[in-house]
Amino acid sequence: MTEQRGLQEFFDDPATIATRHKMSASASEPVGQAELLALEPGAAERFVTLGLDYPERFGPSELRTAIAAKYSSVPFDGVLITSGLDEGLALLFTALIEPRDRVIVLTPCYPPHLLLPEWRGAEIVPWPARPENDWVPDLDELAGLLSKPTKAVITTFPQNPTGFMPDEAYLSAFLALLERSGTVLLSDEIYAGLPDGTAAPNLADRYLKAVSLHGLSKTCGLPGLRLGWLASRDEKMMGAVKQVKDLFNCYVPAPVAFLAGVAFRNETKLIRRNSDILEASIMAVEEFIARHGNLFSWVPPGAGTVAFPRWHGPGGTQALSDQLVREASIALAPSLCFDAGDDHVRFGMCRRSFPDSLAALEKFLSSAL
CATH class of the missing domain: 3.90.1150.10 (Aspartate Aminotransferase, domain 1)
Structure with a gap:
């Protein structure tokens, strides 16, 4: 048994x-520290002389600017750097989800997508992708689920573990459903970017009440760096998340921020x-x-x-x-x-x-x- x-x-x-x-x-093939530093002339020398005073709150401005530049309409203040995406998910559910809230979760999924709203006392409603439909989640089914008041929908595109990636027509129809209902979207985009030439969904650019979640673990091969981020145009949501983060740790370690900067410049x-x-x-x-x-x-x-x-x-x-x-x-x-x-x-x-x-x-x- x-x-x-x-x-x-x-x-x-x-x-x-x-x-x-x-x-x-x-995650992608892990990148070694020496391999990463070798991508940029002088980086290794600068790294060993790095100061270890208190860093800038919520991450270095240069790094947040680089992340904001990945989106067409997310402002600098709409970016929050997190310790991997696990912390980002925890911050979002702590700040935004309350007991008895209704949360629709695209499944199958990374288990914390289900466990975190459960921890917050929310009603979890699965939106299943099914093998008989080649793992394409049914939008008509989602429309039915959204007929009841819903606090948030959480998705992963590309989907973990199935690899489903919606095309433009699908994404447009999906976002139209959310627009009609006014439901918050938590869009986990951690797998976006591979293979080369595959456009990231960047749904924070396309829906005001969306938070895009991404990081350097899966596509860049830097899971040990623990560098993730949240991006959104919704000032109220991001303000609530920053308040929660400020209660615990609002700093990005200087060595992590330095190496992440090298990664972004050589992405x-x-x-x-x-x-x-x-x-x-x-x-x-x-x-x-x-x-x-x-x-x-x-x-x-x-x-x-x-x-x-x-x-x-x-x-x-x-x-x-x-x-x-x-x-x-x-x-x-x-x-x-x-x-x-x-x-x-x-x-x-x-x-x-x-x-x-x-x-x-x-x-x-x-x-x-």
């Missing part, structure tokens, strides 16, 4: 940590690096599934670093995942980690090691089935 675990529990399990092949990591190079890695992995998955269509099928991701292949083999993916950890030193997150049934797994494909890990999975399948 297998035990259902959450996503973070899966990654924190010592058995998972000890595996050789990590197939479900959602094109980082995105190109990680796009090459991602494209090689997607090609490897397509070839793998062509050989093993009896065991796996998938909807290729529209954008982002993750995909959600379906398992057609014996048993569920929780049992498969447990067996892979024990017998093949492979960490592959099952869909139960996302409360999304027991017949999918999450591929995290923007790692140089992913094609080799896929080969290890193929070797296991050939011997075990």
Whole structure:
């Protein structure tokens, strides 16, 4: 009998940590500090002489300006730097959501999208993307859900874990529904930017009551930097969030801000690096599934670093995942980690090691089935 675990529990399990092949990591290939500093002449020398006095409140103006420049209509004061996107989500739900508020959550999703409103005492209403619809969330269904008073809708585009990325027609129809209802949108865009040339949704530019959430972890390969941000044109919402952040920690550590500045100035190079890695992995998955269509099928991701292949083999993916950890030193997150049934797994494909890990999975399948 297998035990259902959450996503973070899966990654924190010592058995998972000890595996050789990590197939479900959602961030891009991590960039080393030396590699990052080498992108900019003189950066390494400036970094070691960096002062460590109190930094500017809410982050350096230069960094906030660089983030605001990613949007066409978000002002400087509409940007709030956070310690990764986890802090950003916590700040938003603390500031904006109250007990008995109704919150619609696009699912499957990053588990805190469900756990944080639950912690705040909100009524959680799932808006499910379904495999039989190629993971495209039904807008008619959303319209029905919005017929009742709703405090907020939270989405992820590109979606984690499915890789769904809406096209322009879909986004226009989606935003029209929100405009009619006047509902706040919390738009998690942390996976936007890969592969190279994929435009970010930047929904804060397109809807006044939207907050766009992004960061440097997934697309730039800097999850250890813990640098995220919120962007919005809604002054009242952002003021409420800043009040909450001010109660805890309104500073960005100077070393983090320095390295983030280097990343922003060299973002094109980082995105190109990680796009090459991602494209090689997607090609490897397509070839793998062509050989093993009896065991796996998938909807290729529209954008982002993750995909959600379906398992057609014996048993569920929780049992498969447990067996892979024990017998093949492979960490592959099952869909139960996302409360999304027991017949999918999450591929995290923007790692140089992913094609080799896929080969290890193929070797296991050939011997075990």
